[in-house]
Amino acid sequence: MRLTVNGQVQDAAPHAGQCLRTLLRDLGWFGVKKGCDAGDCGACTVHLDGEPVHSCLLPAFQAEGHSVITIEGLAAPCAPGDGVPDGLHPMQAAFCAAQGFQCGFCTPGMVMTAAALDQGQRQDLGTALKGNLCRCTGYRAIRDAVAGIAHAQAEGRPVGRSLPAPASRAVVSGRAAYTFDAAVPGLLHLKVLRAPHAHARIRHIDRTGAMAVPGVVAVFTHEDAPRHRFSTGRHENPGDDAADTMVFDPVIRCHGQRVAAVVAESEAAALAGVRALRVEYEIRPAVFDPDAALRPDAPLVHDPADREPPRPGEDAPPLLPHPNLAAEAHGAIGDVEAGFAEADRIHEAEYVSQRVQHVHLETHGALGWLDPDGRLTLRASTQVPFLTRDALARLFDLDRDRVRVLAGRVGGGFGGKQEMLTEDLVALAVLRTGRPVKYEMSREENFSAATTRHPMRVWVKLGAKADGRLTALSLRVISNTGAYGNHAGGVLHHGCNESIAAYACPNKRVEGYAVYTHTLPAGAFRGYGLSQTIFAIESALDELARDLSIDPFAMRRRNAVRPGDPMISTSLEPHDVLYGSYGLDQCLDLVEAALADGGGEPAPGPDWRVGQGMALAMIDTIPPRGHFAHARIRLEPDGTYALFVGTAEFGNGTSTVHAQLAAEVLGTVPERIRLIQADTDAVPHDTGAYGSTGTVVAGQANVRAATALADKICVAAAERTGTRPAACRLTRDGVETPSGVMPLADLARDAVFEAAGAADGSPRSVAFNVQGFRVAVQPETGLVRILRSVQAADAGFVINPMQCRGQIEGGVAQALGAALYEDVRLDAEGRVVTRTLRNYHIPAMADVPVTEVLFADTHDTVGPLGAKSMSEAPYNPVAPALGNAIRDATGVRLTATPFAPDRIFHTLTAVPEKASA
Amino acid sequence: MDLDTITAVLRPPSLDELPPWQDGDAWLAGGTWLFSEPQPGLTRLIDLSTLALPATEVSEAGLWLSATGTIAELDRLALPNDWIAAPLVGQCCRALLGSFKIWNRASVGGNLCMALPAGPMIALTAALDGLCRLRRPDGMARRLPVTDFVLGVQRTALAPGEILLGIDVPAAALKRRTAFRRIALSPEGRSGALLIGTRDRAGDFALTITAATPRPVRLAFATVPAAPDLQAALAAATETDGWYDDVHGAPDWRRHVSGLLAEEIREELAR
Incomplete structure (x- = not known):
């Protein structure tokens, strides 16, 4: 069939049951994202003859003869492989100006939907955008983008200002490459058979049916996989976690555990192969409740009769x-x-x-291949490329330098990608078949089989x-x-x-x-x-x-x-946490004053009861027991800088901060810093972006590298001009010396200037967050309305206020999801019931109130340039602050989240009418 | 998502040329549900879009809703001024969990055939005395009230190979006063209870309960009942099938809020 995409007439031969989303990606339009593949998240939104539709729900054959616009072609006609367009569509420009994204994975769909709204729909964005889910931002920045409110600043000092993310234009134009946004010739697809029992021993797997499916290349089971045990949890010290997991284990310990994998020339063949596998199980009694599991006669999860128990x-x-x-x-x-x-x-x-569940919009997954040297290479959706590299090397008995792990832009993490949940399978399949292999979890797998x-x-x-x-x-x-x-x-x-x-x-x-x-x-x-x-x-x-x-x-x-x-x-053991700065007192004052100022929404009606509550949270700025980062920075021949760091970008905003930090130290502007990141080839080691360390550990290494480079450049400039290094000063693209300006490009012409820096994550400081809410509760229905939300944060010196505000707003929104709606439910057999986004409700725009974000004025003695971490912390005080506000409004203490209306109703009706305290 | 077991899409040009129904066949209208879940049991899709089912039409007799008409078309429909029930249309469209983008593809008939408790097109047509027009595989027609068409959670009266052509909504029903109430666990979430009351000039009062119950429940009275009578009727009508239980609301909460919303509707229409 023939269709027009972004002005290009393209021929396509869709499979009978194919949806438009995958067809468009097959045609090279990688801006069309898969968030859920089920019509719930909107990340795949395209325009079909001008009307926005979810391309994952549209039968591909129905697009025959029609015109499709994807995010890549929103501004102007373009070809699949083109780069970032020179001109942006006004809505794309607005998302840049407001920085209406963090990881950016939902952004193509969000922009495509927003660009199609009429004036009336823009007045009620909560309704108009209910089909677009964002897990990172908390939606305020998206609202601002649609309203045309700009936040990004351009000129001035690199740090302490709201600079936009370096990848902004690529993100809003759908050209930023996430994990699977790469065309790999000869790619094989891997699909997993998952256990239908909570506890069982695999007696036998018959793979003949699967191998007979046309297109199936290989089947892997516990008979084929390495016997080593490991932990999917990744830490600097692998001994932190019990090594109790295998690539495939003949003992099934939970519903949804891997049983076998099928690798095939197409996803459909791999799925057909999975369906053709025949497995005999010996079903065993299971235990789901932790208290019951501690009884003397409880079924054992890691039974010593099966094998030596994990250490x-x-x-x-x-x-x-x-x-x-x-x-x-x-x-x-x-x-x-x-x-x-x-x-x-x-x-x-x-x-x-x-x-x-984390519900990062990009599901878990990895692409792997052998490079021309035969080196195992994985492009993974991970927060920890280096620790994954180390784990794979151990698991497959390879030298570390025979494994490379890198990450493209990652579509959200929230801790979920501090695990190795897919890379081991892809590595196994690549090593055994010698061919490139892709394993991308479905949203259903991500709900039912991820952490x-x-x-x-x-x-x-x-x-x-x-x-x-x-x-x-x-x-x-x-x-x-x-x-x-x-x-x-x-x-x-x-x-x-x-x-x-x-x-x-x-x-x-x-x-x-x-x-x-x-x-x-x-x-x-x-x-x-x-x-x-x-x-x-x-x-x-x-x-x-x-x-x-x-x-x-x-x-x-x-x-x-x-x-x-x-x-x-x-x-009372000594530790390495100190008060690098202290802003809790300010945070308490700020929230108290904000709640007292009378701002916020009024209660919806007289039958609603109003109350307010607060809570605080403290967090160490770095995880304990060592967290390491290396950075390397090099002066390029054109006088710009190449900065190599290990940390991945998954919406944490560290790419922006890295450029800002290096620019500040080198006296230049962030645009002149080119970041190469999240690649085990880039630097010797990086523990990874978890424990909120992107800024405070990797940033520290970066500052040290940049400082060393600045010294080297000044020394060289002084030598050449016969002046003293102390009298030299770096500027945007040169060195000011007492005898005039020396352009950096001149210096770089005949010498290499490079420096490295490292950080070991010690000592550590503490950050504080205080959340306040005023709420209204309708006791008859259990409905809760948030009338006012304010969070004060002690983030030390705030390198990028817009971005830090975004982290806090997003943290509050994610925490509101857990406090009000989200619940991974299991049935009586231990099977996850909530397997889709329509049955696992994460906050949509209409669910999230505006949170006023206030910063304490502090300067940390530990973190880089006075900064502290601020990515996990905002999540922590939200549920108790909300519970305390509901208690204040109703007189009833809710002791379990989520505070969903049906549960509030239960609690309120269980307790006889109580006067508000 | 890709439906990887589908091996053929049939696009019959007319109702007279439908292929013989086989196991593994599914009618395809907008596809917004079909493509939203794995369908491992399906092998063929029969596309209804080429059939040109009788289009949605407004006449003196009432409203004919084509099964393949989209929710977006329904929402845009201009209805006669004396059809004072018209606001229900927009209210029910907005009660759909899917956004306006889904409206562009989702069909009215598909919403009925899905038979989800929260299907707002079921609420709309059940409250307005909708009559389903079905075509049996042998070409014979039959008619069923919407309340008899939807039998339970994802269960309808459709026989294999039978097609829902559309729904007749009588003009008389569209000339009634209406009251609409909806509640969900989150502001734009899937309906936990969706209730519609109607009252005609003669005073007849009817209350339709959906979303809170496994299938639509319709209570009819010759006049606006007293509050306790309405609650008693509600309790009696839900005794057998009970209240729906899923992640979108606990059954006792649905029962409680349905009682509250029923009373709000009663009061509004009694005025």
Whole structure:
């Protein structure tokens, strides 16, 4: 058939059941994204004869003879391989000016939809854009883009200003290349058969049917895969996580675990091959609840009868001998019982945080091939290319230099890509077939077989004197790590650390258990355990303050740590966290003042009850136990700079910050810094962009490299001009010396100038966030309306205010999803029920209120140029602040998220009408 | 998404030239549901767009809704001034979980044939006494009220090979006063309860409950009932099938909010 795409007449031969989305990508239009492939997210929106449609829902044959415009051709006709257009469509330009994106994966669909709105639709964007989901921004920047409000600044000092992302024009024109936006000749497709049982032993796999499917090249099962065990969770020290996972395991420990993979010439053949596999299972009893899993007679998740049990992770190894214990955290300071005895008031309750999913719009996946040297090369959707490289080398017994892992632009991470969930399979298939292989998870797989936040039950007991001073604090945490222990110890440990170190209390005790169950594995998730424990502690503190008739802000001021106080969770061991700067006091003042200023929406009606609440969160700016980054920077022949860093760009905005930091140190402008990143060939090592380290660790390495390079250049310029280096100063494209300006291009002509820098992630500082809400609740229906939302953040010196604001807004929005809607539900057999975006509701534009973002004025002594990290932190205080506001409005304490209307209704009707306190 | 098991798309030129129905066949209208989920059991798609089913039409008798007409076309439809039920059309279009982009492709008939509890076209046509016109594989026609067409969650009265041609909505129903209420767990989320009340000049009052129940429930009264009577009728009518339970709302919440919305509708139409 023939159709016109972006002005090009193209011939195509779609398969009978093919949708337009994949056809367009086959034709080279990679701006058409797959977020869900089910019509829910809108990332694949194109114009069909001028009307916006979801191309994933449109039968390809129906486009015959029609005209299609994709994001690439929105501004002007173009060809598939063209670069970023010179001229942008006004809506594309508006998304640049407002920086209406972070990872940018939803942006093509968002722009295509926004560009098609009429004036009336623009007045009600929540409705008009309900078919476009963004997981990063929290939508404020998108609203501003559609309204034509600009934020990006151009001229001036590189740091402390709102510079746009270097990739802005590529992102808004659909030309930024994400993981799968590459045409690879001879590509094979890999699909996975997933287990239909929560606990079983594979008796036999018959692959003859699959091998007989035309186009099937190979089938891989546990008989073909390496026997090494590893953890999908990636850490600098691989010993942190229990090595309990195999590429394929003959024992199935959760519904959705890999059983086999089929590699074929087409996705359809691979899927047909998967359907043709015949597997016999010996079904075993399963356990889904962590408490039940700790009973003496519980089914064992890692049964010693199957194989030698995994050695626990080193981060928080279990002390008790129960085989279903993945990790434990115990500690105490002072005398907790004495502290409670001394208390005038005590609050104790259990708070439950549910399983939630990251829902990065780009699903997990990787493309792999052998380079001309035969070196295994993977282009992966990852936050940790170097740690993945190391893991693959170990798993396949290859030298590290025989494996290269790189990342294109990554479509969101949120911790979910601090795991190796696809790369091992792709590596296996590439090594065995010698051909390029692609494995891209479907959205359904991403929901039912990828990692989630750790569901946690946190029992908290707090005691305080009448004046509000805490006398004792005790936590008992049960974390459900699922079938595998990736991040089990780290999350447990971290969750029990800053959440209580934030308060100066002489008597503290923690008892924490991460438990194996036959459910899908939990893993790293924004906040890394803190969102769950902070929900408990900040809710409990609110109750205690109410009981004592103390204002919640005053309660925090009385108890929160301040410079000079030791930061102690439950150990008096020395550590490397210090007050590089302290802005908690400012954050509390800012939120308190904002909530008191009378701003915000009015309650929708007289039958709504209004209340307000707040919560605080503290976070170490860097993960413990070493986090390393290397940077290299080189003066190029044309007088610009090439900066090599390890960190990936997945909407964290570090690319912008890297350019800003280097430009500041080198006295130039960010446009003259070319960034080469997320490639194991670029620098010796980089732990990766997790634990909010993109700016504070890799940025620090960058600043050190740039500083060293600046010195070298000044020395050379001084030598050539016969002046002193101290009298030389770098400018935009030259060196000012006492005897005139020497252009950088002249210097670069006959010498190589290059410098390297490194950072080891120590010492570390602390960042603070305070969230405040005013809400209205309609008790009869359980509906909640947020009338005012404000978050104050202590991010140190803010390198890019627009971007940092975006991180906070996005963090609040994602946390509101978990606080109000999101819940990965399992059925009685342990199967994930919520497998689509229409059944797992992440915030759409209409769900997210404007959050006013306020910054404390501090300057960190630890972070680069005074900056602190600010990407996980904004998520953490949101759920308790909202719960506290609902408590204030209704008199009822909600102890489990999400606060969905049906659950609020249950809680309100379970408790007889209570006067608002 | 790609439907990888489909081996053929048939595009019959007219109803008289339909291929014999086989296992693994599916009618294709807008495709907005069909292509939104894996369909491993399907092998052929029969495209309805080439059939030229009778187009949507406004007449003195009422509104004929073509099964293959899109939601966008329905929303744009100009209706006579004395059809005071007209605002329901826009309200029901907006109750669709999908955005206006989905409206551009999704068909009215597809929404009925999907038979999801929250299908707003089911609510619209059930509340307005809609009568489905079906064509059996042997070419014979039959008619069914919408409330008998939708039998349960994703279950209809359609026999294999039978086609929904469209829905007749009588003019009398379109001349009734209406009241619309909807609630969901999130502002633009899938409906947890969608209730429509109608009252005609003679005083007849009807209440249609959808989304909260597995299939549409219609309560009819000769006059606006007293509040307790309405609640009692609601309880009685839902006794057998109960209240729908899925991730979009717990059943007791749906029951409770349906009661509240029913009373709001009763009060509004009693005025």
